[in-house]
Amino acid sequence: MPELVVLHYTAMDGANAALARLCDPTAEVSAHYLIGADGTLWQMVDETMRAWHAGAGQWRGIVDVNSRSIGIELDNCGDHPFSAPQMNTLEGLLPTILERWGIPVDGVIGHSDMAPGRKHDPGPRFDWARLERLGLAAARGTGAPPETPDPERFRRLAAEVGYTADVDDATLLQAVRLRYRPGARGPLVPADFSPLDQPALWT
Numbered sequence: 001m002p003e004l005v006v007l008h009y010t011a012m013d014g015a016n017a018a019l020a021r022l023c024d025p026t027a028e029v030s031a032h033y034l035i036g037a038d039g040t041l042w043q044m045v046d047e048t049m050r051a052w053h054a055g056a057g058q059w060r061g062i063v064d065v066n067s068r069s070i071g072i073e074l075d076n077c078g079d080h081p082f083s084a085p086q087m088n089t090l091e092g093l094l095p096t097i098l099e100r101w102g103i104p105v106d107g108v109i110g111h112s113d114m115a116p117g118r119k120h121d122p123g124p125r126f127d128w129a130r131l132e133r134l135g136l137a138a139a140r141g142t143g144a145p146p147e148t149p150d151p152e153r154f155r156r157l158a159a160e161v162g163y164t165a166d167v168d169d170a171t172l173l174q175a176v177r178l179r180y181r182p183g184a185r186g187p188l189v190p191a192d193f194s195p196l197d198q199p200a201l202w203t
Contacts, residue, residue, distance in 0.1 A: 001068070001101065002047065002069055002070045002097075002101045003068045003069065003101075003103060003107055004059060004062065004065065004068060004069035004070070004103065004107045004108075004109060004114075005069060005070050005071075005094065005097055005103060005108045005109070006054050006065065006069045006070070006109055006114065007090075007108070007109070007110050007111065007121070007122045007126070008031065008053060008071060008072065008073045008110075008122060009074050009075075009076040009077065009078045009122045009126075010034070010073050010074065010076065011076075011078060012075075014075065015034060015036035015037065015038075015040065015075040018034055018073060018075060019034055019042060022044055022073065023044055028052060029052050030045055030052045030053060031044060031045065031051050031072065031073045032046075032051050032053075032070045033071070033072045033073065033093065034072075034073045034074075035072065035073070035074050035075065035086050035089050035090055037075045037082075037083045037086050038083070038085050038086070039083070039085030039088060040089075041089050047070055047097070047100070050066055050067050051066065051070075051071050052066060053069075053073070053111075054066045054071065054115070056115065057115030057116075057118065057165055058114060058164050058165040058166070059109055059113060059114040059163075059164065059165070060162045060164060061164050062114075065114050070101075072090065072093070074086060074090070074126075076122070076123070076125075078120065078122065078123030078124070078125060079123075079125065080125060081127070082125065087127065087130065091131070091134060095136065105136060105138050106138035106162065108136060108137045108138070109162065110122050110126070110128075110179060112175050112178045112179070113178075113179060115165070116163070116167045116171045116172055116174065116175035117171035117174065117175070120178060123178070124178060124182030124183070128180070138161070140194075140195035141194055141195050141196055141197035142194065142197070143193070143194055144194070144197075145190030145191055145192075145193050145194050146190055147190065149187075149189055149192065149193065151169050151188060154169075154172075154188060154196070155169065155172060157193060157196035157197060158172055158196055160196070161196050163176065169188070173188055173192065176192065176195070176196065177192065179195075180196075181195070
């Protein structure tokens with residue numbers, strides 16, 4: 001049964017190219033849905049079936065993410081904003097999936113969240129804050145930043161949110177920033193803690 005929804009970008013030359021690849025059995029890659037830049041929605045794999053979209057990684061201790069998730073590909077290369085029609089279609093699709101399978105909003109994640117360092121989609125131009133405002137992704141924390149940026153505390157907070165993949169500190173920081181502070185660079189700073197400072201949403 002699906003417990004997660006994983007968002008991706010296609011990183012291909014248009015939706016038709018992505019559709020051809022995702023439907024090619026020799027490519028050994030697939031997803032449940034593809035949303036074009038113009039808002040067109042294609043379903044390629046039934047939600048009850050396993051799709052090959054996530055690969056190696058982990059979220060909330062779930063290792064075989066392919067078997068426990070629904071994958072949504074977005075026609076984008078990650079270097080420009082996602083179009084309004086595309087986001088509108090996504091925002092119409094997500095509630096139906098979440099309701100159908102009883103998936104909580106904290107189960108909506110990016111590929112980069114569950115595969116830190118290996119994957120970067122849906123990328124820094126994806127509007128996570130917009131999904132949060134609509135109640136379609138877990139709201140970020142609003143806690144006061146610590147005076148001293150302790151890496152151990154950062155790792156603990158990240159794990160409580162769901163970042164349980166076994167990666168080094170720099171890779172974890174990059175993944176968290178892709179989701180919450182995509183413009184941030186450099187070493188760990190107090191501002192990196194605030195988005196993670198929230199009540200644990202799972203046990």
